[in-house]
Structure formats: C-alpha cells, structure tokens
Amino acid sequence: MIRRHELTDQEWELLAPLIPRAATGRPRVSDRQVINGMVYKIRTGISWRDLPERYGPWQTVYTRFRRYALDRVFTQALQQIQACADAVGDIDWLVQIDSTIVRAHQHAAATAEKGANRPDEPDDHALGRSRGGLTTKIHLACDGKGRPLAVLVTPGQRHDSICARPLLERIRVPRAGRGRPRCRPDQVIADKAYGSRGFRAYLRKRGIGHTIPEKTDQQRHRHNRGSRGGRPPAFDRQLYRQRNIVERCFNRLKGFRGIATRYEKTATSYEAAVTLASFLLWARSV
Template sequence: MRRHELTDAEWELIEPLLPRPATGRPRVDDRRVLNGIIFKIRTGVAWRDLPDRYGPWQTCATRFRRWAADGAFAHLLTQVQARADAAGLLDWLVAIDSTIVRAHQSAAGARERGDPGRDEPDDHALGRSRGGLTTKIHLACDGAGRPLAVVLTGGNRHDCTAFEAVMAAIRVPRLGPGRPRTRPDHLVADKGYSSRKIRTWLRVRGIAHTIPERADQVRHRRARGRRGGRPPAFDRQIYQRRNVIERCFNRLKQFRAVATRYDKTATSYQATVTLACLLLWLRTL
C-alpha cells in the first residue's frame, strides 16, 4: 500500500458495495482504479498525469465519471454512515455551514445548459463574483466532524438559501427495517442561518437548534418593545461545539481537488467531494 491508497480494512468494507456489471469483458481491478481516483483527488493532478501503477488514465477517468453519474459514491457514503449509526458511532448533534472554493480555469467551458437527462444544474454550480468563478460547498456534519450531507451551489449564493436542501440531503438508512433517519437531535449553525423562516422550519419539525441572532435582528426586536417578543433560546456551551464543522472543512480541503475545483460539471465535482467525505468516514471507523 502506497501513500493515499486504501488500506486492506477500508477495502474490505467498501468492496462489497461497489457496483458490478453482470455481463461484459473482465474489468480492470476495481481497487487499483479506485486508488488511482483517490490519488487524483488527493493531489489534484490531471488525469493524464496519473502514475502508471494505476493503469491507463482513461480507465480511471471513465470509471470515475460512470460512478459519479450512477451515484455510486453517494451510495457508498450512505452505507458507511448506516453502519456507523447502527453501531452507535454517529453523533446526531449536527452542525451546518458552507465554504467557498475557487474554480480553476479548467473548470470553465462546460455546456451552457445542464444535461436534461441528469441532475446537472444549468450554471454547473459555478457563480461569478469579484474573485472570479467560485463554488460554494454547503455541508452538514455530525458531532464528531464527519460529513452527513453535501449540496453545491454557485459561490454567490447565500448560506440560508440552501438550508432546506442540505437538511433534506441528511438521510441515513437503517441496516434493518425502518425508515432512514433524517432528523438530528440538535442543530448548530452560525448567524448566517438566523432567520424567521429557518427557525420556523425547525420548530415545525421538532428539531432543537442553537443559532445566534444577528446584531440587526437584536436591535429590531428591542426597538419593538413588548411586540418584539422574547429572544430565541441560545445555549453557549452547545454553540461551542460548532467548531466541528470548521475542522471538517479543514480536513476536506486537504484534498487538493476539493480545495480547488477542476471539474467542469457539478456532477463530477459533487462526486469528488462525496468521495473525500467517504474517505474521512473510513479513516475514523
């Protein structure tokens, strides 16, 4: 085993979960190809620059795009989460936040409109701002700083606009009978998510939350006097645990293909981030 490659224990865990075609000629070894894909997202090299030990770079690139389109990486991630939840290793105090990623010049040039046959947005999750093309990663993680759900938007989108999409993406299946778990025990977020709509959404679903008020909201509430109502409950000790999401972002951005977006399509970049999330889970189990 070389640097950045899967250990024997990690491979034993995910090997049965990989998609396998029923017919066709013998495939190139899945472990070698997956190690090549991991090397690519960890180092950020171009597909053509993959070391020869991973076989033809075309095979790695084709397998990655096929698995990205089929949702194979997302399936692997949810199955690993399900095993952790069944073993009682998943902390359901959930933190949510976002981070901005610069897009490399090679990320531009995709079709102007997304593929109507796939879940590819028209803007490819690229937004133009003062710094150029950027993508925003909206993330929810558990209390141990391990990713639960990922949503991509353009970098010019506000955090709260993707809140419901991120919460809807939290879906941990059961290994036995029963519905997937979608509701955290407690949600922690920063002031960017302090809005009446979000607090109402959480209250209706019975989700306890710790979100500080923005300064302008405090002023407006106090200016209204009794009509302003009471301030929302806020637990400082619970809020101190929000740093787990910042540490999660730091670990994700150790993958150079996550820290800088090189993928042209949102589908491919989503798969890149999802695979990085999967590796974070494998390293902690």
Template sequence: MVRRHELSGAEWEVLSRLLPRSGTRRPRQDDRVVLNGIVWKLRTGSAWRDVPERYGSWQSLYTRFRRWALDGTFTRMLRAIQAEKDAAGDIDWLVSVDSTIARAHQHAAGGRKGGEHEGDKAYDHALGRSRGGLTTKLHLACDGRGRPLGLVVTAGNVNDCTRFEQVMADIRVPRIGPGRPRTRPDHVLGDKGYSSRAIRAHLRRRGISHTIPERADQAAGRRRRGHRGGRPPGFDQQMYKHRNTVERCFNRLKQYRGIATRYDKTRESYQAAVTLASILLWI
C-alpha cells in the same frame, strides 16, 4: 506495499463490498487499482492525463469515475457506511451546519451548457462569479464527530440560509433492517448566517432544537419594536462551542487538493469527489 495517497487495507476491505459488480462478462480493470488512481488524482489535484501509468489508462479511470458519479454509486456507498455506523451507535446527532468556498480553477470553466438530450434545461455547473473570480460553495451538515451527513453544492455567490433546508433534507441515514431512514438530528448548531425566522420555524415544525445566535441588526429591530418584537431566541453559549466541528470537517476535506480547488467542469463530478472524500472520512 501501499504507496502514498493509496487506499489502506482497512479502507479497501470496506469499499470492496460496496462497489457495484460488472453487469457483463467482459473483464475490466481491477477496482482497487482504479480507486487508487481516482483517490491519487483527488489527493493531488492533478489532471486526469497526469495520473501515473501504474493505475492504468487515464481514460479508463475517468470513465469509471464519471459513470459512478452519474449513477449514484458514491452516494449509495456513503449511505451504506452511515447506516452501519448508525446501527453501531457511532453517529453523534449533534449536527453542525455551515458552508465553505472553493476557488474554481480556470479549467473548471467551459462545461457544456446543454442537456444530455435535446430540450433539456441547461446544466447548472455550480459556478458563481465574484470579485475573486469563479467559485463554488459547499454547504455541509456534519455529525458531532466531524463526519459529513448532508451536502449540497452551489455557485459560490449563493447565500447560506437559502440552502439550509436542502442540506437538512440531504440527511438520510438508512436503517439496517426495517424502518425509515433517520432524517432528524437531536440538535442543530449554526452561525449567524442561519439566523432567520424561516429557518427557526422550519426547525420548530420538525421538532429539532437548535442553537443559532441572533444577528445584531435583528436584535436591534426586535428591541425597537418593544413588546411587539417578541422574546429573543434561546441561545446556549456552552452548546455553541461545539459548532467548530464543522470547520474541522472542512479542513479535513480540503486536505484533498481536488476539493480545496475545483478543477472539475461539472457539478456532478465535483460533488462525487466530495462524496468520495466523505466516504474515506467515515471509514
């Protein structure tokens, strides 16, 4: 019997063939039980120590989650699923870009400031302080069906447009068979926060059409300069109506309480949690 917040049979069938195999002969706790415990924790936003005993030792769950977060296991699993969807023609390359804020719980503060080795740069735990306290921002690009393609985690006080190129660079859907990963959408939708000359020039260089509304102050400045201000950027009102797809994607991700509120101390753990939730959205 599948309990609440546990993986369904269809989800486990996909995940089981993507998980890394143990490199030792030493038996380890069942991967499905471990993943169920991790997903339960992510869904409820509980502390690791409060994960039910039916999922085994909380230390084992945390150790496995942390190992998979640091070695890129979750990212590789997401890429593999995206590759399968792309091969089946199941990705809508009308890409929407936006960001959302996650309030950081007080337990998210206090992560170690040093690197793993002496001399490393201090870790950036993607926590920013504003009037509302500590926050983290998730910059996301999703396909036309509201599934994450690229994501970047930063402090909550980071401007959206400064991370646009990073988000676009994170879109890398591998091919099944020969060929380079697909990195270029058919069209990009963004709100006024992405209205800048640098972003429009970046998209033109890559040959990507886009629909981004012009900010009022930019339009006023252009009109003030007369013919030297140039022509207004093209804008398709009907196409722009599809931009709310990324908002629906955020809503689905934030059904996971561990994402809606950040409890993780490190950037790697929080990004791994978002990646795991993204994997389940794709499945």
C-alpha cells in the same frame, strides 16, 4: 504494497461490496486499481491525463468515475457506512452546518453549453462569480464527531440560509433493519448566516432543537417593536462553542487538493469527489 494516497485494506473492505460489477463482457481493470486512481486524483489535484500508469488507462479511470458519479455510487457508500455507525450508536446527532468557498480553476470553467444534454446537471454547473472570480460553495452538515453527514454543492454566491433546508433534507442514514432512514438531527448548531426566521420556523416544525445566534438587525427590530417583538430565541453560548467541529471537518476535506480547488467541469463530478473524500474520512474513523 500500499502506496501513498491509496486505499488501505480496511478502507477497501468497506468500499468493495458497494462497487457495481459487470456481469458480462471482457475482463476489465481491477476495481481497486481504478478506485485508487480516483483517490490519487482528488488527493493530488492532477489532471486525469496525468494519472500514473499503475492505475491503468486514464480514460478507464475517468469513465468509471463519471459513471459512478451519475449513479450516485459514492453517495450510497457514504450512507452505508453511516448506517453501520448508527447501528452501534457511533453517530453524535449534535449536527453542525456551515459552508466554505472553493476557487474554481480555469479548467473547471471550460464547460459545455449551458444545460446541453445534461438532465442531471444544473445549468450553472454550480459555478458562480464572486469577488475572487469563479467559485463553488460546499455546504456541509457533519455530526458531533466532525464526520460529514451530507454535502451540497452550489455556486459560490449562493447564500447559506437558502441552502440550509435542502442540506438538512439530504441527511438520510438508513436503518440497520426495517424502517425509514433517519433524517432528523437532535440539535443543529449554525452561525448567524442561518438565523433567518423562516429557517428557525422550519426547525421548530420538524422538532429540531437549534443553537443559532441572533443577528444584530433582528435584535434591533425586535427591540423597536417593544412587547410585540416577542422573546429572543433561545441560545446556549456554551453549546455554541462546539461549532468549531465543522470548521475542522472542512480543514480535513480540503486536505484533498482536488477538493480545495475545483478542477472538475461538472457539478455532478465535483460533488462525487467531495462525497468520496467524505467516505474516506468516515472509513478512517470507524
């Protein structure tokens, strides 16, 4: 019997081939049982110690989740399901990018000494201080159907324009056959926070069309320079109306209570939780 907040048979069939299995050793708790515990945890936002007994020892679920996070297992699973969708032309490459602020719970702030024995972990643990206290920011690129293509986790005060380039460079959809992964969208839609000249130049260099409104101060500066100010950047107002798709994607991600509030101490674990939630959004759309 499938309980609430657990993987359906279809979701497990998509994820099962991508879960690493131990070749030797004593029999371990069922992979599906443990993954269900992870999904239950990020769905409800409870602490690891409070996981129901039906998922096995909480230490087992946490240890395996942490191992998968460090090995980027969920990132590979997300890319694999994207590759299957791209092979049948199911990805809309009209990509939207945006970010959202997530409040960090006090349990997330109880991190170890900065940078201590964590080569894969940023020194700040992607925790920043803003008006609301300790926060984390999720940067998201989604396709035209509102499904996540790439995620990036940073401190809450980090500006969107700084993270736009590394976010787009995280889009890597493997080809079904031979060839490099697809990394380049057809078009990028973003709000004014991404309207810097440097980011526009980066998109033009990669041959990516973009629909980004011009900031008021940029308009004023261009007008003040007269003929030397150049032409205004192209802007399709009708196309820009589709930017609400990324907002709806954030809304679905924040349906996971463990995503809407950050409880994980490390950035690696929190990003893995966001990636697992992104995989589930894809699994329910294919």
